[in-house]
Amino acid sequence: MKKIFLTLIVLVMTVLTACGQTTYEKIDDDENFIASVNTLQPSIDFFRSNGEKIATWELDEAYTGATLVGDEKMLLYGNQLKHADLVNLATGKVEKKIDVEKGATFAYYAKDSKQFFIANGEFNEVTAYTSDGEVNGKAKAGLYPYAMLTHDNQLFVVNFKDKFMSVFNEKTLKLEKKVPIPKSSHGMDFINEELWLGGHGDGEKPNSTVLRIDPKTSETIGKLDLPIMPIAFAKLHQSEFVLSHGESTLYEIQNNKVKWQKEVGSNPFAITAFDGKIIVGGYDDRTLYWIENRKIVKKTKVGKGPFQLLVRERER
Amino acid sequence: MRISTKIWLFVLATIAVTVLFMYSMTNYLYERLYVQDSKNSMVEIGGKLAHMYEGGKVTDKLVADVDRYNSYSNINVFAVRNPRELSACVPFDIDYDTLIGPEERQQLIKGNIISKQGYEKRFDRQVISVVIPLVDEKRLEGILYLYFPLEKITELASKEVIFLLISAIVFLIIIGFIIFKGIGFIMKPLRELQNAAQKMAKGDYSTRVETHSKDEIGQLGATFNEMAKSIEQEDQQQRQFLENVSHELRTPISYIKGYGEAILSNMIKEEEKADKIQLIVREAGRMEKLTNELLQLSRTKEQQEPIQLYPLPLAETIRDVVGMMTQRAEEASIDLAVTLDDEVIINANEVKMKQILINLLENAIRYSEKDTAIHIHCKQLDEKAYIIVEDHGIGIPKEDLTHVTERFYRVNKARSRVDGGSGLGLSIVNQLVQAHAGHLNIESELNKGTVITLTFPTIEENE
Numbered sequence: 001m002k003k004i005f006l007t008l009i010v011l012v013m014t015v016l017t018a019c020g021q022t023t024y025e026k027i028d029d030d031e032n033f034i035a036s037v038n039t040l041q042p043s044i045d046f047f048r049s050n051g052e053k054i055a056t057w058e059l060d061e062a063y064t065g066a067t068l069v070g071d072e073k074m075l076l077y078g079n080q081l082k083h084a085d086l087v088n089l090a091t092g093k094v095e096k097k098i099d100v101e102k103g104a105t106f107a108y109y110a111k112d113s114k115q116f117f118i119a120n121g122e123f124n125e126v127t128a129y130t131s132d133g134e135v136n137g138k139a140k141a142g143l144y145p146y147a148m149l150t151h152d153n154q155l156f157v158v159n160f161k162d163k164f165m166s167v168f169n170e171k172t173l174k175l176e177k178k179v180p181i182p183k184s185s186h187g188m189d190f191i192n193e194e195l196w197l198g199g200h201g202d203g204e205k206p207n208s209t210v211l212r213i214d215p216k217t218s219e220t221i222g223k224l225d226l227p228i229m230p231i232a233f234a235k236l237h238q239s240e241f242v243l244s245h246g247e248s249t250l251y252e253i254q255n256n257k258v259k260w261q262k263e264v265g266s267n268p269f270a271i272t273a274f275d276g277k278i279i280v281g282g283y284d285d286r287t288l289y290w291i292e293n294r295k296i297v298k299k300t301k302v303g304k305g306p307f308q309l310l311v312r313e314r315e316r
Numbered sequence: 317m318r319i320s321t322k323i324w325l326f327v328l329a330t331i332a333v334t335v336l337f338m339y340s341m342t343n344y345l346y347e348r349l350y351v352q353d354s355k356n357s358m359v360e361i362g363g364k365l366a367h368m369y370e371g372g373k374v375t376d377k378l379v380a381d382v383d384r385y386n387s388y389s390n391i392n393v394f395a396v397r398n399p400r401e402l403s404a405c406v407p408f409d410i411d412y413d414t415l416i417g418p419e420e421r422q423q424l425i426k427g428n429i430i431s432k433q434g435y436e437k438r439f440d441r442q443v444i445s446v447v448i449p450l451v452d453e454k455r456l457e458g459i460l461y462l463y464f465p466l467e468k469i470t471e472l473a474s475k476e477v478i479f480l481l482i483s484a485i486v487f488l489i490i491i492g493f494i495i496f497k498g499i500g501f502i503m504k505p506l507r508e509l510q511n512a513a514q515k516m517a518k519g520d521y522s523t524r525v526e527t528h529s530k531d532e533i534g535q536l537g538a539t540f541n542e543m544a545k546s547i548e549q550e551d552q553q554q555r556q557f558l559e560n561v562s563h564e565l566r567t568p569i570s571y572i573k574g575y576g577e578a579i580l581s582n583m584i585k586e587e588e589k590a591d592k593i594q595l596i597v598r599e600a601g602r603m604e605k606l607t608n609e610l611l612q613l614s615r616t617k618e619q620q621e622p623i624q625l626y627p628l629p630l631a632e633t634i635r636d637v638v639g640m641m642t643q644r645a646e647e648a649s650i651d652l653a654v655t656l657d658d659e660v661i662i663n664a665n666e667v668k669m670k671q672i673l674i675n676l677l678e679n680a681i682r683y684s685e686k687d688t689a690i691h692i693h694c695k696q697l698d699e700k701a702y703i704i705v706e707d708h709g710i711g712i713p714k715e716d717l718t719h720v721t722e723r724f725y726r727v728n729k730a731r732s733r734v735d736g737g738s739g740l741g742l743s744i745v746n747q748l749v750q751a752h753a754g755h756l757n758i759e760s761e762l763n764k765g766t767v768i769t770l771t772f773p774t775i776e777e778n779e
Contacts, residue, residue, distance in 0.1 A: 039407060184410060200410060206400045282454075284455070285425075
């Protein structure tokens with residue numbers, strides 16, 4: 001009986017220590033990469049700029065998103081998880097498990113203030129953390145805070161199920177103002193001091209436009225017709241690229257005008273610029289499309305449901 | 317509970333069960349055939365309509381074409397290209413009931429057709445639906461959604477539940493009434509039989525039932541009538557018998573009583589007394605004989621003591637009896653002629669055989685005309701022994717022939733004591749002959765005479 005008990009303890013300890021020591025494949029410090037965060041069957045694929053695969057991390061927990069924290073770390077979070085994990089890329093080890101409330105929707109790292117924010121859709125709040133994972137502050141947002149972006153010492157938080165956007169002071173998390181927006185808005189970027197905001201559209205009718213908002217006056221100064229469901233932005237050279245997942249269409253915008261458009265991928269949610277290319281991730285066809293000079297130059301298979309694209313480009 | 321009620325309840329319950337069974341069977345067939353058939357035809361139509369899709373975006377023309385088809389078809393079909401309806405935003409938490417779910421979306425992207433059945437919130441009803449994907453390069457550009465309102469029989473019933481319930485009840489009431497009447501009709505002869513049996517039990521043996529049919533109940537009725545007839549006859553015979561017995565006994569008793577009293581009161585002269593006492597003794601003997609005969613007859617076969625049978629030379633026995641009867645025959649001026657085969661031997665009891673012969677001869681003498689002869693033959697033929705007593709007397713009417721062996725049956729209904737018989741003689745003869753495994757046959761012609769033939773099995777010589 002004693003023996004069995006001892007064996008059991010040893011076994012439990014082994015399992016526990018194994019859990020604590022989750023290690024992922026190392027990513028060399030000097031390696032630039034694009035990482036595809038796949039959420040349908042949680043995994044992350046790392047690629048070099050030439051499309052070569054560096055590594056695949058199979059995630060054994062229900063992570064629903066990830067963000068790079070500086071160049072050395074990656075934060076993994078999950079909507080149903082009560083912890084977010086800071087992983088050191090060079091060692092592949094979980095450096096810190098941060099206790100969070102259930103309901104994380106999105107995490108965003110602000111380079112200038114070197115802190116990251118986690119939005120919580122159940123408690124409708126935003127929490128700021130230092131890049132080491134220490135809580136820096138907390139603020140109440142609208143219903144279901146999701147997309148976040150910092151600009152000019154301000155943190156813009158899109159409340160997905162609310163009719164306004166919360167604008168906080170980036171350092172103090174003091175609410176500075178509320179900007180009226182449509183429900184189910186998602187995706188934003190700053191272009192020439194204008195805040196461009198995309199979205200899915202509320203209810204049955206899908207949204208087809210990107211709103212141009214003056215952040216100072218909170219007023220909508222214009223619209224871009226980019227059907228259907230423009231929700232992701234990327235900058236490359238002089239162009240702004242907008243991705244509409246409803247019709248799987250990529251738009252290239254210059255001077256508020258559509259210069260080029262192309263059907264790319266199947267139901268793509270993620271877009272980013274990497275090494276002079278625009279890369280789009282098709283959620284339904286689990287493919288990365290590498291676009292250079294308005295041409296698809298490469299297609300790369302990734303895990304099920306690529307939802308985010310993270311890029312590390314270190315200056316040498 | 318009466319049997320008709322039981323049958324009625326049973327049939328009614330059977331019908332109710334049948335109705336229920338038919339209901340569930342209909343449901344089952346509806347599900348199996350109708351639903352499956354609808355599904356198949358929708359898949360077929362959807363597949364054909366999907367051929368209009370040529371890849372790329374789902375065009376307005378395609379949507380309009382499908383709409384046009386829809387307006388002519390009895391199946392509802394529409395094309396959907398709204399990514400919102402197709403669960404395209406699934407990773408996001410959208411507060412919207414999409415037409416197809418994330419799982420279904422995955423199936424559709426693979427090009428699989430989805431068919432489902434159940435409540436659809438969108439249409440607020442039970443539907444059978446088939447979803448045909450319009451896929452181009454792994455892009456779910458749209459779907460063709462075909463559905464057919466599934467009016468479940470239960471749903472129909474819930475609409476018309478009162479009507480259905482009432483018609484079911486009315487149906488059962490009518491059927492119940494018809495069955496009730498039908499059973500009543502079928503059971504009527506049985507009830508009549510029951511009544512008749514009750515009357516019988518109360519002693520009314522003249523009761524008969526009318527039989528109309530030849531079925532089991534009709535046969536039962538006929539059998540009952542036969543039984544009632546037998547009982548009635550038996551009852552009548554019993555009464556007759558008792559009447560006869562008392563009548564037969566009364567005469568000698570009144571003789572004995574009358575002469576006895578006369579002697580006691582010295583009303584009879586001394587020299588006549590011996591004569592009268594002789595008469596009393598004669599009547600007492602008559603009574604004794606009668607009661608002995610009655611005793612013998614009243615015993616059923618089972619109650620009778622077994623008769624000891626042994627090889628008996630018939631001729632000798634007949635001669636003895638003829639010797640005993642000669643004097644009486646002479647008194648009546650009747651000649652006894654005997655023709656005997658001395659070699660006839662049968663298994664018999666001498667005393668009983670003599671009783672048989674005495675009875676027969678007494679009868680023959682009693683009913684013969686004066687100056688005639690009674691012929692007694694004994695012979696053997698084909699392993700059978702025959703005793704034939706032939707007289708030339710008054711004979712027996714044809715209608716009485718079959719009854720003469722019945723107890724107290726007398727051809728002379730007046731029952732006068734002139735001919736002196738008790739009416740038991742032939743009954744006893746018949747009984748004794750049967751006890752000897754023999755057979756009694758009577759042939760007679762009125763005013764010419766009677767021939768009585770007894771047949772017995774003989775003993776084989778080698779036995």
